[in-house]
Amino acid sequence: MSIATAPLDTNNLEAFWMPFTANRQFKKDPRLFVGAEGMYYLTYDGRRVLDGAAGLWCVNAGHCHKRIVAAVQKQVATMDFAPAFQMGHPMAFELASRLTQLTPGDLNYVFFANSGSEAVDTALKIAVGYHRARGEGQRTRLIGRERGYHGIGFGGTSVGGIKNNRKMFSSMMLPGVDHMPHTHDPAHMAFSRGQPEWGAHLADDLLRLIDLHDASTIAAVIVEPVAGSTGVLPPPKGYLERLRKITEDHGILLIFDEVITGFGRLGAAFAAEKFGIVPDMMTIAKGLTNATVPASAVVCREGIYQAFMQGPEWMVELFHGYTYSAHPLAVAAGLATLDVYRDEGLFERAADLSPYWEDAVHSLKGLPNVIDLRNLGLMAGVDLAPRPGKPTLRGYDVFLKCYERGVYIRYTGDTLAMSPPLIAEKSEIDKMFSILAEVIKEVN
Numbered sequence: 001m002s003i004a005t006a007p008l009d010t011n012n013l014e015a016f017w018m019p020f021t022a023n024r025q026f027k028k029d030p031r032l033f034v035g036a037e038g039m040y041y042l043t044y045d046g047r048r049v050l051d052g053a054a055g056l057w058c059v060n061a062g063h064c065h066k067r068i069v070a071a072v073q074k075q076v077a078t079m080d081f082a083p084a085f086q087m088g089h090p091m092a093f094e095l096a097s098r099l100t101q102l103t104p105g106d107l108n109y110v111f112f113a114n115s116g117s118e119a120v121d122t123a124l125k126i127a128v129g130y131h132r133a134r135g136e137g138q139r140t141r142l143i144g145r146e147r148g149y150h151g152i153g154f155g156g157t158s159v160g161g162i163k164n165n166r167k168m169f170s171s172m173m174l175p176g177v178d179h180m181p182h183t184h185d186p187a188h189m190a191f192s193r194g195q196p197e198w199g200a201h202l203a204d205d206l207l208r209l210i211d212l213h214d215a216s217t218i219a220a221v222i223v224e225p226v227a228g229s230t231g232v233l234p235p236p237k238g239y240l241e242r243l244r245k246i247t248e249d250h251g252i253l254l255i256f257d258e259v260i261t262g263f264g265r266l267g268a269a270f271a272a273e274k275f276g277i278v279p280d281m282m283t284i285a286k287g288l289t290n291a292t293v294p295a296s297a298v299v300c301r302e303g304i305y306q307a308f309m310q311g312p313e314w315m316v317e318l319f320h321g322y323t324y325s326a327h328p329l330a331v332a333a334g335l336a337t338l339d340v341y342r343d344e345g346l347f348e349r350a351a352d353l354s355p356y357w358e359d360a361v362h363s364l365k366g367l368p369n370v371i372d373l374r375n376l377g378l379m380a381g382v383d384l385a386p387r388p389g390k391p392t393l394r395g396y397d398v399f400l401k402c403y404e405r406g407v408y409i410r411y412t413g414d415t416l417a418m419s420p421p422l423i424a425e426k427s428e429i430d431k432m433f434s435i436l437a438e439v440i441k442e443v444n
């Protein structure tokens with residue numbers, strides 16, 4: 001059938017193959033958002049829904065923030081696109097500089113991409129390239145962690161540790177990747193408030209991998225400082241510090257994937273700041289532009305950038321980049337977003353709200369089927385006992401009922417995740433958790 005004669009049916013939901021979605025289930029009973037403002041979404045059928053997940057952990061300053069919208073509108077009418085290969089535009093350099101004022105230590109160089117997945121793949125390539133540039137080209141091995149999520153590129157999927165994301169592509173994963181164990185052991189840490197006391201020693205598993213593969217073959221270790229997509233796993237106290245020490249001792253780069261934890265989610269600019277650790281690279285995305293325009297970046301320490309700056313000056317130093325690296329709309333959104341974070345004190349606000357949030361999360365303790373609760377900053381994970389023989393269905397039912405009652409949360413399997421915009425009022429946190437408690441009691 002030619003395009004001209006194809007029937008146009010705007011109510012046909014079939015053509016869009018939706019990402020990370022049960023397509024058949026969704027299309028039978030769709031949930032459609034058509035507007036957004038502040039803490040709320042507007043649904044197709046005219047209901048206001050409280051956003052308990054900041055979209056996908058990304059709308060940290062709240063929806064349709066007027067200053068960010070205005071900056072993007074102005075930019076699209078001024079210069080829609082400019083290439084970043086052998087050309088530049090001033091605001092991209094300004095955004096890079098502004099970001100390095102927020103990052104700790106000598107994390108002073110910013111490589112722009114468009115999504116968290118691209119930032120991760122970029123960071124992994126930079127790690128391998130860095131060692132080669134220094135004459136240690138045999139350091140190619142990458143270490144991730146079970147239950148880690150680093151996006152869906154082949155690199156990110158390979159270092160990631162979520163079974164369902166990996167199994168369909170199992171033999172296509174990158175070679176030379178190994179994984180540390182995840183840090184969640186309910187027997188030792190269920191219902192911990194904030195960082196669990198138990199588990200720092202789990203970082204020592206890296207020593208086992210070093211023993212197995214030899215440090216001279218390992219390029220980098222990548223972890224989320226707080227594992228997010230797997231259901232919010234705050235790091236045990238002392239764990240990240242130990243990981244930093246071991247990697248440093250063995251010349252291995254440490255990459256913090258801060259795609260979720262960046263931009264105030266933990267009550268600081270980055271998890272690196274919150275935990276007082278300087279990784280060698282950070283991947284950032286989501287809150288970078290308040291999700292108004294897709295953008296991401298890798299921030300590198302001085303020594304990494306400088307290692308590439310050798311050879312003839314007319315030669316490209318890193319054969320890597322995206323058509324939309326430092327896209328003008330993303331850069332305009334990024335600059336306006338950083339202004340909003342600063343002027344509205346949103347990182348401090350998140351820190352101030354965190355104890356209230358923690359109490360709200362742990363108020364769910366004792367409700368039917370609630371088997372663990374976790375929190376840090378403005379993140380929370382709730383584990384529900386799976387229904388026998390029907391894994392993930394209880395999580396879905398709770399998610400759906402919350403949505404019907406006006407609260408949007410995330411669920412992965414039987415784990416619920418919450419991460420509101422940092423502008424949330426206490427009354428909105430109350431609403432979120434009272435509806436969630438009501439629903440958990442009803443869903444059996």
Ligand SMILES: Cc1ncc(COP(=O)(O)O)c(C=O)c1O
Nearest residue numbers: 115116117149150151257259260
């Ligand atoms: C830690 C982490 N890394 C990478 C990604 C991938 O980001 P994107 O979906 O923008 O590719 C995500 C997405 O949630 C993430 O949480």
